[in-house]
């Protein structure tokens with residue numbers, strides 16, 4: 001059984017991802033690191049990942065003055081999952097439909113998948129409109145079945161998704177030799193193709209933060225929020241006092257963009273958002289996957305329900321392998337999974353990924369890798385798994401003036417670009433319907449209690 005992890009602040013000595021290693025000169029990386037926090041702010045956003053950065057940026061776009069917004073970040077800028085993911089914006093085309101339907105019914109499940117498709121287009125348009133250099137690369141992705149079990153699971157998911165009115169016009173199906181040829185995976189049994197993108201998440205979020213700061217916005221890094229209490233004067237507009245490692249800041253509005261760490265400041269979420277460590281390994285390809293043979297699509301290679309590899313191909317030819325299986329995979333221990341410690345990585349998982357990477361290189365048996373080819377780097381990050389597999393968006397009941405955009409289930413790059421703008425619409429007084437988001441994303445105490453109870457029953 002997976003152990004419960006007690007809420008904690010982000011680990012101070014986290015690993016550096018390849019995204020971090022290639023953006024060390026970002027001028028706001030350590031913004032205001034030694035300066036006490038301002039005494040007050042209208043809007044306080046906690047967390048500088050894509051949720052926090054985009055919420056701040058969208059608030060400014062909606063007419064809020066940059067000077068009225070303060071982002072505080074426990075570590076350096078973009079040091080959470082947004083800076084350490086697999087760089088994949090990969091809408092779930094149909095595969096997750098049965099899971100979402102089991103939690104939320106077929107109608108909501110269809111909306112969850114439609115939302116991911118919208119996100120891909122939103123990021124694509126955003127990057128283009130602002131001419132952002134984040135190595136965004138729109139390309140094909142494949143769901144690849146490597147076992148008969150998965151051939152059947154895919155077929156059923158597709159059938160259920162269609163029956164719920166899901167649009168599958170953007171999905172292509174291949175089997176047998178066609179699947180092997182299209183995916184370049186010799187043991188592929190079948191494959192489903194749909195659009196996705198690879199993207200340097202560090203560069204994208206740094207661009208957003210930089211633009212926010214250039215419009216007067218404020219960012220305090222290395223400044224964890226440790227406690228939030230109500231102002232003594234209940235009529236005060238600055239209703240929340242937020243303690244940080246560098247003083248107390250009074251705020252009218254507090255937005256929790258803390259994803260896997262949300263329950264540290266909101267203990268009622270402890271059994272609803274569970275942190276899970278995940279690892280990504282980067283590889284420098286040899287001859288068979290470089291030059292004219294460079295992989296030009298991304299994939300998920302599926303063995304068992306909880307044993308898969310995500311394969312992302314970057315514009316510079318490097319390949320990232322994430323996934324590597326979860327609870328049922330014997331290569332993983334509960335320490336590997338249920339952890340808030342991103343200061344370590346697992347050598348076992350790196351070796352497992354290396355084996356998988358080599359299986360993609362047909363000439364490997366004939367020719368050993370040269371120094372500099374093969375495993376390049378491994379890092380970890382913490383994902384925030386919710387008890388019902390979808391994020392928590394909206395006002396926090398009982399804590400008037402506090403809002404949340406968190407719980408992205410390891411899929412935030414395919415979710416946040418509609419969720420954060422949706423949250424800003426709600427904050428400006430618009431209705432849930434105006435956000436266009438699936439209703440099941442909405443924060444409610446009833447939802448949290450219901451799914452906490454359900455999760456507790458299933459672990460008995």
Ligand SMILES: Cc1cc2nc3c(=O)[nH]c(=O)nc-3n(C[C@H](O)[C@H](O)[C@H](O)COP(=O)(O)OP(=O)(O)OC[C@H]3O[C@@H](n4cnc5c(N)ncnc54)[C@H](O)[C@@H]3O)c2cc1C
Pocket residue numbers: 009010046047048049050051052072073074075078079080081082083084085086087088089090223224225226257258259260261262264265278279280322379380381382383405406407408409410411412413414415416
């Ligand atoms: C290894 C890995 C691979 C992934 N791969 C993919 C992928 O390929 N595609 C995809 O769609 N998604 C992927 N994800 C998930 C995706 O990265 C996340 O869903 C997304 O980045 C979440 O963004 P966020 O802004 O909500 O959270 P984060 O980026 O985690 O930001 C939260 C921030 O809050 C800060 N913080 C927390 N508590 C406090 C506090 N008390 N005070 C101040 N600051 C605080 C943290 O330091 C952090 O910077 C991956 C995640 C991981 C870890």
